[in-house]
């Protein structure tokens with residue numbers, strides 16, 4: 001299995017190398033040069049989540065030994081998730097709900113960020129590298145905490161997260177400040193998310209930082225890493241097989257998946273699942289008021305030239321969906337030069353249009369809908385009072401899209417809705433949508449939602465308010481490089 005950049009299909013590298021490099025040097029993303037053969041067969045019905053993960057990871061990353069891959073899977077998916085199914089499928093509401101939020105930070109990013117650190121450290125070992133890997137991550141909320149949990153106490157790694165001092169929710173801030181582990185560090189930057197991202201990107205090139213790196217390599221846990229994408233393919237297969245096991249689906253029948261989408265990573269994993277044999281009819285792309293993807297799917301023109309909206313589904317507040325570049329590369333039959341030109345155009349004008357042939361492929365595989373804030377709130381309300389299920393705002397956007405799809409195309413093909421976060425992570429928005437009192441204090445809001453719904457607060461979220469705060473440092477972006485060096489030099493004494 002070879003990988004190449006979306007912007008250059010002449011040079012290929014192995015999968016483990018692509019995981020180490022993260023982003024290609026030409027600015028493109030790594031993609032499989034050809035997809036593995038179909039793995040879809042009836043015997044999969046007897047697989048555990050871990051067994052299925054092995055089959056899929058092995059198909060995409062064949063340079064790892066079986067022992068190495070199984071060990072990565074064991075470390076990622078033993079005792080870290082609250083349910084033994086890892087990603088259980090529940091059938092209480094109108095649509096089967098694939099619950100991806102039972103990991104340590106109560107959001108779907110845990111599924112991939114639990115295994116990425118192990119894939120990365122095994123890849124380094126494969127190259128006989130002795131260095132410590134220092135992961136620098138900028139976050140606007142969810143990614144930072146999931147990365148901190150994923151890398152915490154992983155041998156020969158250090159992780160430092162930068163978040164905007166005023167740009168994350170109180171719960172998210174608290175989750176990060178109370179992080180455990182001897183190899184972790186969290187720093188607030190007085191600035192916005194873009195400042196954080198710049199701090200991280202510039203550190204890689206900064207001579208002052210580089211001169212202090214002895215036996216330390218900088219890397220990143222960004223969602224553009226192919227090592228974060230492939231582990232997400234697993235739950236598409238697993239949820240399908242759960243439906244078969246429950247007798248709700250015949251093996252071989254087609255299904256739709258409805259995916260609340262921001263950076264296009266999660267839904268792209270669904271497309272990859274389809275490429276290796278899963279009988280998916282349509283991937284339904286659900287957006288909030290930042291509906292750049294809905295418009296793209298409708299018209300074939302992608303344009304970020306529009307207002308940015310802050311919504312109650314903040315992890316989908318995004319105007320440039322990085323992983324879309326991968327889909328376009330596949331639709332363009334692997335024409336790297338074409339993708340390079342398309343993204344040059346995008347840099348210049350903020351928009352691009354695809355060819356009629358590509359638009360046709362888009363229509364074959366995808367359909368898009370978006371929910372206004374009002375529709376999202378009403379969906380949370382009605383899902384609770386009519387369907388008796390509690391949705392977080394991101395999942396509600398998808399649930400709404402599922403209804404839109406059904407109104408347009410009927411319900412002959414079942415639609416599985418991906419639930420990406422625990423409602424308790426967004427307690428205030430959920431309480432507001434349920435038309436309940438909303439306490440000012442975040443912890444009280446969480447408790448109130450628990451009392452009202454008689455559901456339990458996930459342990460990790462409750463803990464954020466009981467564990468001591470460890471990280472309170474705020475620095476200017478100018479002082480960030482010193483913070484990086486201080487952490488790396490201090491951190492080396494505790495890791496072995």
Ligand SMILES: *Cc1c(COP(=O)(O)O)cnc(C)c1O
Pocket residue numbers: 107108109142260261262263264265266267315316394420421
């Ligand atoms: C990150 C995130 C999303 C969006 O996923 P993408 O892979 O970026 O499309 C949706 N919901 C939640 C809760 C998230 O944290």
